[in-house]
Amino acid sequence: xxxxxxxxxxxxxxxxxxxxxxxxxxxxxxxxxxxxxxxxxxxxxxxxxxxxxxxxxxxxxxxxxxxxxxxxxxxxxxxxxxxxxxxxxxxxxxxxxxxxxxxxxxxxxxxxxxxxxxxxxxxxxxxxxxxxxxxxxxxxxxxxxxxxxxxxxxxxxxxxxxxxxxxxxxxxxxxxxxxxxxxxxxxxxxxxxxxxxxxxxxxxxxxxxxxxxxxxxxxxxxxxxxxxxxxxxxxxxxxxxxxxxxxxxxxxxxxxxxxxxxxxxxxxxxxxxxxxxxxxxxxxxxxxxxxxxxxxxxxxxxxxxxxxxxxxxxxxxxxxxxxxxxxxxxxxxxxxxxxxxxxxxxxxxxxxxxxxxxxxxxxxxxxxxxxxxxxxxxxxxxxxxxxxxxxxxxxxxxxxxxxxxxxxxx
Amino acid sequence: xxxxxxxxxxxxxxxxxxxxxxxxxxxxxxxxxxxxxxxxxxxxxxxxxxxxxxxxxxxxxxxxxxxxxxxxxxxxxxxxxxxxxxxxxxxxxxxxxxxxxxxxxxxxxxxxxxxxxxxxxxxxxxxxxxxxxxxxxxxxxxxxxxxxxxxxxxxxxxxxxxxxxxxxxxxxxxxxxxxxxxxxxxxxxxxxxxxxxxxxxxxxxxxxxxxxxxxxxxxxxxxxxxxxxxxxxxxxxxxxxxxxxxxxxxxxxxxxxxxxxxxxxxxxxxxxxxxxxxxxxxxxxxxxxxxxxxxxxxxxxxxxxxxxxxxxxxxxxxxxxxxxxxxxxxxxxxxxxxxxxxxxxxxxxxxxxxxxxxxxxxxxxxxxxxxxxxxxxxxxxxxxxxxxxxxxxxxxxxxxxxxxxxxxxx
Numbered sequence: 001x002x003x004x005x006x007x008x009x010x011x012x013x014x015x016x017x018x019x020x021x022x023x024x025x026x027x028x029x030x031x032x033x034x035x036x037x038x039x040x041x042x043x044x045x046x047x048x049x050x051x052x053x054x055x056x057x058x059x060x061x062x063x064x065x066x067x068x069x070x071x072x073x074x075x076x077x078x079x080x081x082x083x084x085x086x087x088x089x090x091x092x093x094x095x096x097x098x099x100x101x102x103x104x105x106x107x108x109x110x111x112x113x114x115x116x117x118x119x120x121x122x123x124x125x126x127x128x129x130x131x132x133x134x135x136x137x138x139x140x141x142x143x144x145x146x147x148x149x150x151x152x153x154x155x156x157x158x159x160x161x162x163x164x165x166x167x168x169x170x171x172x173x174x175x176x177x178x179x180x181x182x183x184x185x186x187x188x189x190x191x192x193x194x195x196x197x198x199x200x201x202x203x204x205x206x207x208x209x210x211x212x213x214x215x216x217x218x219x220x221x222x223x224x225x226x227x228x229x230x231x232x233x234x235x236x237x238x239x240x241x242x243x244x245x246x247x248x249x250x251x252x253x254x255x256x257x258x259x260x261x262x263x264x265x266x267x268x269x270x271x272x273x274x275x276x277x278x279x280x281x282x283x284x285x286x287x288x289x290x291x292x293x294x295x296x297x298x299x300x301x302x303x304x305x306x307x308x309x310x311x312x313x314x315x316x317x318x319x320x321x322x323x324x325x326x327x328x329x330x331x332x333x334x335x336x337x338x339x340x341x342x343x344x345x346x347x348x349x350x351x352x353x354x355x356x357x358x359x360x361x362x363x364x365x366x367x368x369x370x371x372x373x374x375x376x377x378x379x380x381x382x383x384x385x386x387x388x389x390x391x392x393x394x395x396x397x398x399x400x401x402x403x404x405x406x407x408x409x410x
Numbered sequence: 411x412x413x414x415x416x417x418x419x420x421x422x423x424x425x426x427x428x429x430x431x432x433x434x435x436x437x438x439x440x441x442x443x444x445x446x447x448x449x450x451x452x453x454x455x456x457x458x459x460x461x462x463x464x465x466x467x468x469x470x471x472x473x474x475x476x477x478x479x480x481x482x483x484x485x486x487x488x489x490x491x492x493x494x495x496x497x498x499x500x501x502x503x504x505x506x507x508x509x510x511x512x513x514x515x516x517x518x519x520x521x522x523x524x525x526x527x528x529x530x531x532x533x534x535x536x537x538x539x540x541x542x543x544x545x546x547x548x549x550x551x552x553x554x555x556x557x558x559x560x561x562x563x564x565x566x567x568x569x570x571x572x573x574x575x576x577x578x579x580x581x582x583x584x585x586x587x588x589x590x591x592x593x594x595x596x597x598x599x600x601x602x603x604x605x606x607x608x609x610x611x612x613x614x615x616x617x618x619x620x621x622x623x624x625x626x627x628x629x630x631x632x633x634x635x636x637x638x639x640x641x642x643x644x645x646x647x648x649x650x651x652x653x654x655x656x657x658x659x660x661x662x663x664x665x666x667x668x669x670x671x672x673x674x675x676x677x678x679x680x681x682x683x684x685x686x687x688x689x690x691x692x693x694x695x696x697x698x699x700x701x702x703x704x705x706x707x708x709x710x711x712x713x714x715x716x717x718x719x720x721x722x723x724x725x726x727x728x729x730x731x732x733x734x735x736x737x738x739x740x741x742x743x744x745x746x747x748x749x750x751x752x753x754x755x756x757x758x759x760x761x762x763x764x765x766x767x768x769x770x771x772x773x774x775x776x777x778x779x780x781x782x783x784x785x786x787x788x789x790x791x792x793x794x795x796x797x798x799x800x801x802x803x804x805x806x807x808x809x810x811x812x813x814x815x816x817x818x819x820x
């Protein structure tokens with residue numbers, strides 16, 4: 001929606017300084033304003049967020065363009081000032097990077113699932129009964145050992161959570177223009193991988209060979225007796241925040257996909273955080289990192305989105321309150337600029353990501369505070385940044401308030 | 411001003427659903443807010459529009475870019491999510507398609523007028539005294555019979571309303587880069603058609619030959635003794651709403667130019683509507699079509715613009731009130747999403763199209779209602795969508811609220 005000047009202006013104007021910026025992403029934070037149905041933010045009692053809102057400037061931002069519902073990847077890229085439509089980063093590479101696996105130029109990755117088929121070859125469970133990680137991870141490792149290479153292509157399988165894993169193909173002449181084999185429905189057989197372009201013929205052929213071998217290998221399993229693949233993608237070539245914005249960034253996040261985004265953008269990853277971490281644990285990781293060399297911090301909280309997806313606005317409100325209780329510890333660190341927002345909206349009544357504008361709060365020395373004293377969608381829509389702020393402008397605005405952008409032109 | 415993501419994202423994300431969207435275009439609806447001069451919307455008493463406004467979200471949209479006054483074609487294209495600046499669709503092809511004539515790739519069309527010249531060859535009336543259709547149509551048909559072809563080019567003349575007709579040239583090697591022969595003034599002779607590019611030399615030569623023969627043929631006429639041509643254009647190549655947005659669209663419009671837009675976008679055209687139809691007749695056509703297969707409806711009301719062009723704000727207000735009286739019949743059909751707006755502003759005091767932002771109202775299940783309870787320019791400027799909403803975002807926002815756009819990225 002906004003013309004993206006970031007690729008041209010940020011590299012030209014960014015200057016390293018001693019100031020520190022903190023981006024807090026409460027995943028799926030936003031709700032949908034409807035009469036008589038308070039949003040999670042409206043339900044939550046958040047004295048510390050409200051106190052910060054009173055010193056800050058509020059707004060609602062448009063993640064991609066009005067009416068467009070972003071996935072997590074596009075949502076995060078926008079916040080960090082990268083146009084996801086121009087990037088078109090595949091989810092496969094995000095998951096793989098998120099597992100801590102490096103993806104080099106020329107590699108092809110896909111998101112993989114264990115799944116269950118019946119005797120007739122039709123899918124009976126696309127997630128293999130959400131098989132436990134304890135059970136699925138050894139199976140993934142065994143599969144990795146059983147299929148080390150196909151033709152001249154190295155095959156790697158990296159276990160994820162539950163039924164999920166990542167497939168990485170490394171070898172000459174691969175392209176990621178391969179179709180999903182996940183039919184997104186049960187009662188039908190998995191799809192064949194097909195090449196969308198001539199250049200992808202080899203990758204499709206190797207993928208088909210992998211699936212045949214995997215199916216044979218898994219024959220004895222009751223739940224995880226087949227594999228589904230989707231989101232074939234290569235490593236996108238993009239400048240990191242180090243190169244583009246002259247930052248030394250650090251990510252504090254518990255889940256692979258968000259760490260994947262962070263690594264693509266050149267962020268270091270804070271140790272000691274796992275999917276079992278609480279918000280307090282994440283803030284402890286932030287405190288530990290505060291003495292270090294970083295000047296840009298990305299703190300990701302997952303629970304808000306999960307609760308929204310489950311349609312549980314009260315649980316979503318409790319996660320926001322959990323964050324609110326830790327906010328004084330964050331403020332005690334005295335970050336120069338704080339952005340608190342989501343990567344998209346996940347209204348409980350919709351039980352899904354949505355296109356609704358996302359509430360945000362920006363605080364810092366050169367932010368212009370508005371009249372708002374409460375952090376929720378209504379206050380944000382009435383805040384200084386307005387109800388339709390372009391997502392791609394959040395990052396340069398935060399950089400500017402931290403004194404990290406020089407004048408454009410003499 | 412807005413980066414147009416529609417060509418990239420809409421085809422990728424659109425999904426057919428059972429929900430139905432209605433776009434009502436009250437042509438030239440907007441006014442210019444000036445002290446002491448109420449706009450037509452402010453004059454009109456519209457209880458049903460106001461009631462719908464209370465449930466809806468309001469805004470004013472910018473048709474092309476701030477300060478740019480759109481013609482009817484660009485205004486409509488923007489609303490349907492097509493960037494008219496990128497398309498550059500000529501008015502000639504819109505009129506011709508609107509008359510029900512198919513325009514194939516390679517054909518060249520122009521809007522034509524009968525006109526009157528004096529003995530010295532200077533124009534005395536650019537519209538031949540607004541000669542009646544009864545008189546002009548037989549003359550157009552006779553001209554069509556008299557000049558069947560020129561060189562290897564088929565020449566077709568299709569009567570329109572009053573002095574208007576369409577010229578269609580079909581043959582090899584034509585280009586539409588031919589200049590208007592209408593000097594847009596009286597007291598001067600018609601202009602010669604000239605080729606703006608080398609590729610248009612043949613089209614300009616054939617056009618000059620046509621005009622010479624037409625002038626000779628019309629010599630005996632007192633009013634319609636010559637022909638003026640403008641808006642030379644070919645069929646633009648553009649995806650239809652069927653291809654781009656996976657819709658099955660229907661148009662309900664009385665006038666040729668609007669049906670032309672509709673046909674270019676792949677809309678079916680509802681029968682039983684003519685320039686003599688009232689708003690009630692159009693709503694009857696909508697009711698009849700409601701049982702059919704369509705999931706996107708475009709209902710066009712012309713009277714608002716005509717009254718604005720005549721500077722008659724009271725008459726414009728009465729047309730709006732006429733629509734308001736029919737609104738309950740529309741709401742009884744229970745469309746999932748309703749957009750009510752104009753294709754541009756036509757403020758009575760200006761007696762012309764203008765650049766002013768256009769009021770709109772969007773209602774539907776995931777729309778976030780605002781505090782506004784009256785449908786006029788002031789309420790729209792204060793509504794949730796704000797006073798400067800980009801026109802190209804109306805279509806994706808309506809699609810999103812109808813559940814017709816999938817998530818972008820996982």
